[in-house]
Amino acid sequence: MRLDELDTPTLFVDLDALEGNLDRFQSYFTSHGIGLRPHIKTHKTLAIAHMQMARGAIGLTCQKLGEAEVMAAGGLFQDILIPYNVMGSQKLDRLTALASWAKLTLGVDSAYTLRGLSEACSRDGVTVGVLIDVDFSGARTGVTSASEAVELGVLAHRLPGLELRGIMGFPTPPEIRPQLQAVLAAFDAAGLPHPTVSGGSTKSALSAHFLPELTEYRAGEYPVGGAGHLYEGRHTVEQCALRVISTVVSRPTPDRMYLDAGSKTLSASLATFRGGPCAGHIVEYPEARIHGFSEEHGHVDISACDRKPEIGERVQVLPVHPCPCVNEHDELVAVRKGRVQAVWPIHARGKIR
Numbered sequence: 001m002r003l004d005e006l007d008t009p010t011l012f013v014d015l016d017a018l019e020g021n022l023d024r025f026q027s028y029f030t031s032h033g034i035g036l037r038p039h040i041k042t043h044k045t046l047a048i049a050h051m052q053m054a055r056g057a058i059g060l061t062c063q064k065l066g067e068a069e070v071m072a073a074g075g076l077f078q079d080i081l082i083p084y085n086v087m088g089s090q091k092l093d094r095l096t097a098l099a100s101w102a103k104l105t106l107g108v109d110s111a112y113t114l115r116g117l118s119e120a121c122s123r124d125g126v127t128v129g130v131l132i133d134v135d136f137s138g139a140r141t142g143v144t145s146a147s148e149a150v151e152l153g154v155l156a157h158r159l160p161g162l163e164l165r166g167i168m169g170f171p172t173p174p175e176i177r178p179q180l181q182a183v184l185a186a187f188d189a190a191g192l193p194h195p196t197v198s199g200g201s202t203k204s205a206l207s208a209h210f211l212p213e214l215t216e217y218r219a220g221e222y223p224v225g226g227a228g229h230l231y232e233g234r235h236t237v238e239q240c241a242l243r244v245i246s247t248v249v250s251r252p253t254p255d256r257m258y259l260d261a262g263s264k265t266l267s268a269s270l271a272t273f274r275g276g277p278c279a280g281h282i283v284e285y286p287e288a289r290i291h292g293f294s295e296e297h298g299h300v301d302i303s304a305c306d307r308k309p310e311i312g313e314r315v316q317v318l319p320v321h322p323c324p325c326v327n328e329h330d331e332l333v334a335v336r337k338g339r340v341q342a343v344w345p346i347h348a349r350g351k352i353r
C-alpha cells in the first residue's frame with residue numbers, strides 16, 4: 001500500500017528520516033564517549049526501541065513504570081532508567097516484581113521516595129539502582145542544592161535494597177556545568193559513588209560534550225523531531241520523521257481552513273513559534289499557521305499562503321510536540337519512499353501509572 005492510499009488522519013513515521021536521526025545522534029554520542037540512553041516516552045514503540053538498542057544505546061529511559069513494563073516484556077529488560085519518583089504500595093509491588101528480572105534504576109528526589117523503595121525492595125529481596133535527581137535549572141523535580149543531594153545520597157547509600165549509582169538532571173544545557181561540578185565535588189567529599197552522571201533533553205543533546213562530567217544522556221524526541229525542532233534549527237523538514245497525514249475538510253473563507261486533525265490527533269500541545277501560537281507545521285504550506293484546534297479540527301490561518309490549499313487536499317503535518325501526539329494513537333505506520341512497510345502497535349501509549 002502507498003502512503004497516499006491511507007485514510008486520514010493517520011500518524012506515520014518516515015523510515016529514512018528516522019534511521020538517519022538514529023544514526024546521527026548515536027554516532028555523536030559514541031564519538032564523545034557518552035552513553036546514549038534513549039527516552040522511549042516519545043515513540044512508545046518497541047520496534048523503534050529495538051532499533052535504538054541495535055545501534056548502540058546503553059539502555060532505555062521510561063518515564064513511568066508502565067512504560068518500563070512494556071519495554072521489558074518486549075525483550076528490552078537489560079538496563080532501564082525510570083527518572084521518576086515511584087511511590088505507593090500498588091506501584092512498589094509492580095516495581096519489585098519487574099526488578100526481579102529486569103535491571104532498574106530510579107531517579108529520586110526525596111527521603112520519602114527512598115524509604116518507600118528500600119522497604120519494598122528489601123521485603124521482596126531485590127535491589128534497584130538510584131540516581132539522585134538534581135534540579136539544575138529550576139525546571140521541575142530534583143533537589144536544589146549540593147547539600148540536599150549529598151543528604152539523599154548518604155541515605156540511598158546506606159538503605160537496604162538500594163544501590164546508589166550517581167546523579168541525574170533534566171534538562172542539562174551546557175550552562176549548568178558549575179552546579180553539576182559542585183554536586184559531584186560534594187559527592188566526592190562525602191565519599192559517595194557516582195558512576196552514572198545522567199543528562200537529558202533533545203534541545204541540548206548535541207552540546208552534551210560541553211559537560212564532560214556526563215557519562216550518559218537521555219534524549220527522547222531526537223529520532224523524529226517536530227515543529228519546534230524545525231523552527232529552532234535542530235531538524236530540517238526532511239529530518240522530521242513523525243508526521244500526520246491529514247485532509248483539508250473545510251475552507252469557509254479565503255483566509256481560514258480546517259484539517260481533519262485536531263487535538264485528538266495532534267494532541268492538545270500548543271507552543272509559541274514565529275510570534276504566535278502553533279499546533280503543528282504543514283509541510284506543503286510552510287506559510288500556513290495551525291494556530292489552534294478543536295477535538296477533530298485543526299484550525300489553520302492560510303492568509304499568508306499565495307497558493308491556497310483546496311478542500312479535499314491531503315497535507316502532511318509535523319506535530320508541535322511528538323510525545324503526546326503519539327500517545328493519541330494505537331498504531332504508527334512506517335513508510336519508506338511513499339510505501340507502507342509496517343504498522344507498529346504503540347504498546348506503551350497511555351501508560352500513565
Ligand SMILES: Cc1ncc(COP(=O)(O)O)c(C=O)c1O
Nearest residue numbers: 083170200201202218219220221
Ligand atoms: C527526565 C527526562 N529525561 C529526558 C527527557 C527527554 O527529553 P526530550 O524529549 O527533550 O528529548 C525527558 C522528556 O521529557 C525527561 O522528562
